[in-house]
Amino acid sequence: MDADTADPQQRRAAEWFTALRDRICRAFETVEAEHTGPLSDRAPGVFQRRTWDRPGGGGGEMALMHGRVFEKVGVNVSTVHGTFSPEFRGQIAGTEDSGDFWASGISLVAHMQSPHVPAVHMNTRMIATRRRWFGGGADLTPMRPDDDDTRHFHGALKAACDRHDPGYYPHFKAWCDDYFFLKHRDEPRGVGGIFFDTLDTGDWEADFAFVRDVGKSFLDAYLPVLKRHRDRPWTEEDRQFQLRRRGRYVEFNLLYDRGTTFGLKTGGNPDAILMSLPPMVSWP
Amino acid sequence: MDADTADPQQRRAAEWFTALRDRICRAFETVEAEHTGPLSDRAPGVFQRRTWDRPGGGGGEMALMHGRVFEKVGVNVSTVHGTFSPEFRGQIAGTEDSGDFWASGISLVAHMQSPHVPAVHMNTRMIATRRRWFGGGADLTPMRPDDDDTRHFHGALKAACDRHDPGYYPHFKAWCDDYFFLKHRDEPRGVGGIFFDTLDTGDWEADFAFVRDVGKSFLDAYLPVLKRHRDRPWTEEDRQFQLRRRGRYVEFNLLYDRGTTFGLKTGGNPDAILMSLPPMVSWP
Numbered sequence A, B: 001m002d003a004d005t006a007d008p009q010q011r012r013a014a015e016w017f018t019a020l021r022d023r024i025c026r027a028f029e030t031v032e033a034e035h036t037g038p039l040s041d042r043a044p045g046v047f048q049r050r051t052w053d054r055p056g057g058g059g060g061e062m063a064l065m066h067g068r069v070f071e072k073v074g075v076n077v078s079t080v081h082g083t084f085s086p087e088f089r090g091q092i093a094g095t096e097d098s099g100d101f102w103a104s105g106i107s108l109v110a111h112m113q114s115p116h117v118p119a120v121h122m123n124t125r126m127i128a129t130r131r132r133w134f135g136g137g138a139d140l141t142p143m144r145p146d147d148d149d150t151r152h153f154h155g156a157l158k159a160a161c162d163r164h165d166p167g168y169y170p171h172f173k174a175w176c177d178d179y180f181f182l183k184h185r186d187e188p189r190g191v192g193g194i195f196f197d198t199l200d201t202g203d204w205e206a207d208f209a210f211v212r213d214v215g216k217s218f219l220d221a222y223l224p225v226l227k228r229h230r231d232r233p234w235t236e237e238d239r240q241f242q243l244r245r246r247g248r249y250v251e252f253n254l255l256y257d258r259g260t261t262f263g264l265k266t267g268g269n270p271d272a273i274l275m276s277l278p279p280m281v282s283w284p
Helices: A008-034 A147-162 A168-179 A204-229 A236-255 A258-265 A270-276 B008-034 B147-162 B168-179 B204-229 B236-255 B258-265 B270-276
Strands: A048-053 A058-065 A070-083 A100-112 A119-128 A132-141 A192-199 B048-053 B058-065 B070-083 B100-112 B119-128 B132-141 B192-199
Touching: A008 A058, A008 A070, A008 A100, A008 A119, A008 A204, A058 A270, A070 A270, A100 A204, A100 A270, A119 A204, A132 A147, A132 A168, A132 A204, A147 A168, A147 A192, A147 A204, A168 A192, A192 A204, A236 A258, A236 B236, A258 A270, B008 B058, B008 B070, B008 B100, B008 B119, B008 B204, B058 B270, B070 B270, B100 B204, B100 B270, B119 B204, B132 B147, B132 B168, B132 B204, B147 B168, B147 B192, B147 B204, B168 B192, B192 B204, B236 B258, B258 B270
Parallel strands: none
Antiparallel strands: A048 A058, A058 A070, A070 A100, A100 A119, A119 A132, A132 A192, B048 B058, B058 B070, B070 B100, B100 B119, B119 B132, B132 B192
16 A cells, blocks of 8 residues: 555545545444344454555555345455556556556445345545546445435435536436446446546545545445345345346446456456455356 | 358358257256256256347347256357448458358357366357358366366367367367466466367368367267266355356456457347356355
């Protein structure tokens, strides 16, 4: 981890992603500890952390929990730096004259025991080449969409967006719908949320404040949805449906997700990158 | 299905792929019917067939069986034709002047109940643009490699190759090892077999005879391996290991397999293309 980098913006961003990781892991462990619904005869989950070094420079820390509410949740932070290989030069903003890059971020995917509780994804990151910008978002993947959940989840993210720019939510919601779409099946991955990339308004402090707000709003967006459904029993049929829907998640991540395919092609840590994949999946 | 096409080579190829499908399905159903090992208290599997039409022209037939030996096996035949969109023109041999294409083939993937019995894949196809050629191969994916199985499987394919050209086996074996490789994990998908593409020696009859021989040799290569292990009991630990290894199969097919990604991007039938994915998989 290079949180001790000399650049103050980079240092502050990396520290924030780590602090957000700690906050989210604590909240999720509390959900595990307090659980009284289905599977509460099992021991509550606790995050296991593992650091890794990136051969090219930097590294990260994976936090992985297998629990009784969270069947599998990974929360990864990483801060890496290096030089893009010639094939990636020019494909990324600010690399026309130099392939040097620095990137720091947090990435979270939760797959739940209960088929009634949506899976969720959140990611925010800062990239620095000759330019610097933020990217990220959060989106919800219920097995069967529920209007109240969708409304609540979007509402919390919209509130975070609106505190910074009234144009953000409509723009980033549409971007999310466009991005998390399985073209080969002509269906969305879930019910969306927000997605943004290359965010650089020229005011780094304002952009960083927005990214922090997205991170802080994530728990407000997700926990009430989780709590609405966690105590509801499910059937074996619900479970089989969940396992099939998870197949779509895998298809999206391996066929389309830029972070996944880019990471795997640039020598990223496959265990960290593929921590997003569901613990159990079926293609019957 | 366009087996009644006016071109005699195309008609003969399409008819062969369908006849091979029938032969393999019969052999696999016999394995199901005769089974006396683990899970033999269950009903033997029988193939269910479903035809589909390709909006652009042609179609296919999926044959899918869920059995007590074969947890999931798909055997698809298809004969399609159309015109490549401009983005694919020129990427494929013989499409420089015209995007017209015709393709017919058989594709098989079997995922087994027993973690001791390897998964297997076989595919042969004929493509016609302004040029025409064959492609295909067969490869074995054990959960834990076994030298005797590997030797037998390769031996049967080598015998088929050697009947046509002594250079085929070393060439097509190396091609297979190169193709079925997970770069992001630096590991092979299985223990290989043969893989070939753009086979056009100038003697279509000889090439077609070779492709038929590969298809006929497939059962000789695989059934003895299956029979060696099918009666051996397995533990829950073996099963969990199998489910994890199947994750690698999914990663390969969705990240690297050209047939899969090409098919999905060109409006192929996702259910037929993704029939290759395992019935149950874990990424713990």
